[in-house]
Amino acid sequence: MSYKIPAFRHPNLPRNELGHTTKDYEGAVSTLCAGCGHDSISAAIIEACFQKNVPPHRVAKLSGIGCSSKTPTYFLGHSHGFNSVHGRMPSVATGANMANRELLYIGVSGDGDTASIGMGQFVHAVRRNVNMVYICENNGVYGLTKGQDSATTDLGSISKKGEPNALEPIDLCSIALQLGATFVANSFSGDKTQLVPIIKAAMAHRGFAFINVISPCVTFNNTPGSTKAYDYIRQHMASTNTVDYVPPADEITAEFPEGTDELVTMHDGSVINLHKLEKKHDIHSRSSAISLIQEYRAEDKVVTGILFIDEETQDIHETMNTTDRPLRDLGTKELCPGGAELDAINDLHR
Amino acid sequence: MKPTDTSNPEYFHKVVDCQYACPAHTPVPEYIRLIAAGRYSDAYMINWESNVFPGILGRTCDRPCEPACRRGRVEDKPVAICRLKRVCADMKDDVKARMPEIPKKKNGFKLAIIGAGPASLTVCRDLMPLGYEIDLFEATPKAGGFMRQQIPSFRLPAEVIDEEVGYILDMGVNTHFNTRVESMKELLAGEYDAVFVGTGAPTGRQLKLPGWELDGGENIQVGVEWLAQVAFGHTTETPKDVIVIGGGNTAMDCCRTALRLGAKNVKVLLRTPISAMVASPWEIEDTRAEGIPIVEQHSPLEYIVENGKLKAMRFEVIDYSIDENGREVFTPVGREETIDCELVLLAIGQANAFPWIERDIGIEFNEIGLAKVDDETHQSTNPNVFFGGDAAFGPKNIITAVAQGHQAAISIDLFLRGENVSERPDPSTNLVTQKMGIHDWSYASMVTEEKRHLVPHVDLEEAIHSHTVEVELGFDAKTALEEAERCLNCDVETVFTADKCIECDACIDICPVDCLTFAENGEEADMRRNLTVPALNLGQDIFVSNDLKTGRVMVKDEDVCLHCGLCAERCPTAAWDMQKFLYIAPKPQTALREKAE
Secondary structure: OOOOOOOOOOOOOOOOOOOOOHHHHEOOOOOOOOOOHHHHHHHHHHHHHHHOOOOHHHEEEEEOOOHHHHHHHHEOOOOEEEEOOOOOHHHHHHHHHHHOOOOEEEEEEEHHHHHOOOHHHHHHHHHHOOOEEEEEEEOOEEOOOOOEEOOOOOOOOEOOOOOEOOOOOOOHHHHHHHOOOOEEEEEEOOOHHHHHHHHHHHHHOOOEEEEEEEOOOOOOOOOOOOOOOHHHHHHHEEEOEEEEEEOOOOOOOOOOOOOOEEEEEOOOOOEEEEEEOOOOOOOOOHHHHHHHHHHHHHOOOEEEEEEEEOOOOOOHHHHHOOOOOOHHHOOHHHHOOOHHHHHHHHHHOO | OOOOOOOOHHHHHHHOHHHHHOOOOOOHHHHHHHHHOOOHHHHHHHHHHHHOOHHHHHHHOOOOHHHHOOHHHHOOOOOOHHHHHHHHHHHOOOOHHHOOOOOOOOOOOEEEEEOOOHHHHHHHHHHHHHOOEEEEEOOOOOOOOHHHHOOOOOOOOHHHHHHHHHHHHOOOOEEEOOOOOOOHHHHHHOOOOEEEEOOOOOEEOOOOOOOHHHHOOOOEEEHHHHHHHHHOOOOOOOOOEEEEEOOOHHHHHHHHHHHHOOOOEEEEEOOOOHHHOOOOHHHHHHHHHOOOOEEOOEEEEEEEEEOOEEEEEEEEEEEEEEOOOOOEEEEEEEEEEEEEOOEEEEOOOEEOOOOOOOOOOOOOEOOOOOEOEOOOOOEEOOOOEEEOOHHHHOOOOHHHHHHHHHHHHHHHHHHHOOOOOOOOOOOEEEEEEOEEEOOEEOOOOOOOOOOOOOOOEOOHHHHOOOOOOOOEOOOOHHHHHHHHOOOOOOOEEEEEOHHHOOOOOHHHHHOOOOOEEEEOOOOHHHHHHOOOOOOOOOOOOEEEOOOOOOOOEEEEEOOOOOOOOHHHHOOOOOOEEEEEEEEEOOOOOOOOOOOOO
16 A cells, blocks of 8 residues: 655646646645545645645645545645534634635535534535635545435435435535525536636635535445436536636637627636536526526436626625734734723723 | 557567667566565576576676666666666575576587677577587687677676676587687588577777888787787786777776776877767766776877887867768867877777688678678578677677577577578567555555665775776665665556546546546547647657547556556556566577477
């Protein structure tokens, strides 16, 4: 068993604007099962951070408990990390974000961590519009406890255990949309051409960016009867759009036929170029997104791509009018403004 | 692109860069693993089967394997393959008992082999165990040819030659030393069923400039002949000032030998710049380490001989360039230099000469004075006569001579059994999985970051006072192990089974050198450009699988694959597997054949 990746990399590996190669965004060798979809998502996060020229030390990765929540060890080895209590990642992320808004927050969770034990946490992070990327690595099974059906397992889906699931699933994208999430996407771990630009777009979004990534569990849920198996997703996946991420400095020169492409300018000046495959869907309409999910589901299809964006939104800092600077940078003068200031405040309440 | 046919043994053979580059195709990674395991005798025998002279080659090989070594493409320096070969020769036990048995009952065929150099000895080694009777003719008192006569003892001790030549002569070869064959015609008229010519390229080139006649070859000597004189103890000292002309390995051997025989002031002069020297880089390094100046861009003009005694040599300083046709251009800069010398050693190339082969016995010669020899079968235009080594195609090196000896032995055996010599036997190959458990391999899959180890040398002062003190000391067991661990085990091949693949990306994500891609099939040039990292080294193949479920194909660029096995370790369905590929170059039939009456 190899516990270490060899140090050598391809001598022609490309470098990004910071002079980094993808090696600089890697973490330790994965200890997940061979073939786990989560490893592909880790690789997609590495590739997205590399392409987006993210300085590794300006990232905080947060997670809870579960197979998915182990993965932050396997990417961005030079970044900050917090492996929290089961289902409590959203609270830790919210707290960290309140304390320092300057970091890029990447939360990684799974279907158990998000849709079961952490549901109460997840929904509040959504409605608070915490500025973070929230990736749910959704395999529809409790892998770490040996293969029980989870809250996102589809009705009738048969895992390795052999029994069809008797309960209705929670659709996390729909819930996020209903709770006011400002960026919602659905993707598949086996399709990095789609997933990498979605992650880059999510990182450019100011506000809560939710990405549900279907990530097959090779050990317990990659069976012929499962709706979260590699084969099933490949056969039933339907993209609503494909995404090009255009960094802020680049000019868009190509012209597109009417109605096929939509350019969305993000808060940081970058542009997301959506090549629409589903013409009737309006990316800025919450209800259109919700009905799209339901229509596809009725046809036994899994809709992927960016489902909804509200790029004009304001995040929790703006809503609460908090300080621009990280708390650690605030000195005694700002934190203890003195007696005169206190008197002024007290006067307001007299 | 068509799916890669990995059942063709040459595909996986090419992945084993070192073995593929070796003229004798020695299974390098296989013996390096045995060295790492401390099984020196086993490692020696694998070498011996393939290259016949592991101890000799471990000191003197031209090492085409090392520039080919994958490690050199991954980091700076290749594995020190040549010096590891020496380790197994140095540290082995007595291997006499492991030598092939020689049949008491002969097969009835009798061969004459002319010249006792590496090519001839290889033919003896290959054919003696099959029951052939062999008469070996050698003009000098001992066997070894170039290895004994031209390579100085401080690089290759005589005991090493004696041992390895001995294994072959002890098979019962009828040796005829101090016997120069004067007529091929007589030989062919005699009792021999076939003749092998392995006489090397024994004649060094003369340089007859003005003044040469006055010396008459007294103190202007041909380097290879002078080295042979030293090797046989006929020359034991040199004058004070010595000039060596030439930039090849013979020149390096001449100057270092002269230093050891008492010369105080040895200089090497060459027409080209040092950067264009043909000597092996390590030979140049060792020469300079001994303080011998190499003077570049000096073209010899004249020998200055006074009263019948060589006094000096006059040179013209030149400017060196390469013209648009790739030819060397030497332009005088208008300055001359005279350098004192009492001995000049000429090392400007070797030539073949066959005055003893009559021109009316069916052996045709080409315009440069070499016999016309088939480059695969080594058969001349007289079907009973075969050539190998430098005698066949001009001066090359020991390992090439060995490889040609193997080919000639195959041909002689086929020819005498009445079979078509052009139908060459196949190599024998074996492909076995290395999987021991879920994530456990039977080879050391971890890739060490250890840098190449230098071979320790004896103290310089001690070295230059004797021409028989070996300069290189060889690796000790610990260093050998560390160096052996640097081998990437390229013969443990990545074997892909398309119908097992579920396209989960696990291998692509884990591959440390990004050599895997799922791609749409297309033209090779486009495919190479569009891989995860473009495959720009056209000398290395790309593997293309059969179609996968999604219609894509798995593409692997072989260029910098570390053979770390992580793709196979992370593969949930064992679509990737690590399988050891053993390629043994073809040999003459091993079964005893009798001459048909």
